[in-house]
Amino acid sequence: MGQKRLVDRALVGASGVAFLVALGMVFFYAPREATMGEVQRIFYFHVASAWVGFFGFFVTFVGGIGYLATNHRRWDILAFSSAEVGLVYISMTLVTGMLWAKPVWGTYWTWEPRLTISAVQWLLYVAYVMLRGSVLSPEREARFAAVYGIAAFVTVPLSWFAIRWWRTIHPVIVSGEGMALTPKMIHTLLVSVAAFTLVYATLLRQRIALEHARDRLAALRLQDEAAAS
Amino acid sequence: MIDVQGLTKSFGPRQALAGVDLRVAPGECVVLCGPNGAGKTTLLRILATLARPTSGTVRIAGLDPAQAGADVRQHIGFLSHRTLLYDDLTAEQNLAFYARMYAIPDAPARIDGLLEQVGLTARRHDLVRTYSRGMQQRLAVARAVLHRPPLVLLDEPYTGLDPLAADALTALLTDLTGEGCTLLLTSHNLQTDVTLNRRVVVLNRGRIVYDAPHADAATFPALYRELVQEAGSKTQDAGRKTQEAGSKTQDARRETQEARGKRQGSANERVGESADHQLRSTQHAAPLQNPKSKIQNPKFLRQVWAIVAKDIAAELHTREIFSAMFVFAVLALLIFSFALDLRGALAQAAAPGVLWATIAFAGTLGLSRSMVREQQTGGIEGLLLAPVDRAAIFFGKALGNLTLMLAVEVVLIPLAMVMFNVGLLRGGVLLTALLGTLAYAAVGTLLAAIAVNTRAREVLLPVLLLPLLTPLLIAAVKATAALLEGATWAEIGGWGQILVVYNLIIIAVALLTFGYVIEE
């Protein structure tokens, strides 16, 4: 138990430090971008948070496969916890994407491929979470969620291709392409991505611990009821 | 016939069965009693292969259900508390459908005989939804014993029956025992002759607390009450009392074994008979043993076709899904036309998108209803009980849904041609429609099977389904538009590929996961 707590503390500390370092690099290390100006700095955390948003769903997919293969509750907890954390990140990606689009493209929303696929991803997460809240038996809930997580995940690459091609066949004027990245920008981006991944891992770990605690509580309640009746 | 050892079953933290040992000899008739929540139904469902045990071993006729699923199922008849009949089919159609699922060779004669036996010959061509509760229960019994199973499991068979119908059921059960069937039934009904002269097993809190070869009708109800209350008492000496009950059980078991020994002689002929049954049933089930060749297996294809034919027959009786989908589609066309002010060239340009959006929305209606129809009276459990591959159930349901959607499109596409002034009747467009609808039916069937088991089923299906359709809808709309502009199938390139790849991926995922969705 003591070692577990140590790992927890270390993770929280490391992700906090990494986050602050990344934040510092975004504002003081990365250079000002020529065409877009200061607002381009949204880019670093925006990309990092989109990465976590998509990666979280991959973990949900892996958790789903693990659950169906082994029938172990810990895989299901992993899948569910990752979906909850991932949903928060993809929501953040969408909102900050819109905040970036407004000054650069003059509109909060445009059906640009990356925004569109993020929206689809967001809808997949929401559907997954809604499904989890709507199944009666806990065992079936886990299995349904696993199947849905897998089926949804395999369509994501196809969605990505379809949305890309859809836009390149009829090209749009506005696009984020053509932004020249200097080495300092790349460093900042990489540190941001690493920091966000670390924060994601910390949150995921805490969320998993919460679910385990809930299981313990449910087992205790059942014991209590059995003793009382 | 039944050999269960150390069986446990947990639902999350709740333990429904806490170590059950039970042996039932061939030809025996056992009554399983216990209060609500004692685990009777759970035990029966595990024996019927509908649920998997958490731990412990189960052998039915010497076979392990987990390994020899289809073979074991051929041996078992199960009467659930639901009828497992299709409301929208006639009695005869219901039995004929299950006869195909079990590959019964002399189906028409067997069905005639059974309908006569349960007194439903006169109403064989009426829809089951018009039957009284008693008639449905009798037909459900006929369904359960249709394939002459050597083991019949009955969950509360007397519930909801009037005294006359109950007598008829008792007579039928006596006949079955006479034929050498092994019977295991659950019952609350302690007073009547159900428990009389039969081996009685009492289950409480997931454990067997009593097992005696003959229950005395006069004293048993009092004993039962004592057993159930004893084990449930929360006083400190509960442990001691349970131990007492346990030693009683052991005594009872010893008794049982002695009695079994005595009966062995008279049971010999029955055993011979049931062995004959087993032999016959094993022969039926044999082709399924080789899973690799299942697609080419004629039995597999026959079962797929039987499921499709059953869905079409049910739809022909009611026509409710087709009419709802079609009217909804026409409404969608209308709404799109004024929402987007579609006239002239604009209408032509928008036609592919409008058409596919209409198909996507109307499709969710049909899928939802088709799965509800399957689930309503436990039909899907009926399918799970039959010795049929899970893949066959998936293909059957998906092809049934595909047929329905194509039927709607046959009317919808000409209508859209007239309304939007576009020439949709081209080979490429029709191929796109077929590929798009096939993928839609495949993923829709998988997700409808999930949604139908949720609290919010009608609203949840579109929420689950539509985000997954993104690549399919984009590709279908783009392909249709390009084809309408005069491109050939070869020229639309990537869109056609996405349609094909989407089909392959989604069908593969559905085949791999469908079993997890429909099994309990």
Added chain:
Amino acid sequence: MPVYLLVAYIIFCVTPLGLAFSIAARRRKVEREIAALTKK
């Protein structure tokens, strides 16, 4: 223009912190109930 940048980074900082606090609060509630039950 930097207003958008400022709002975006406030969101970037507040959201993960909010999630962390929400998880911690739920955890504390569950732990309290566990403690109450084990005491009983």
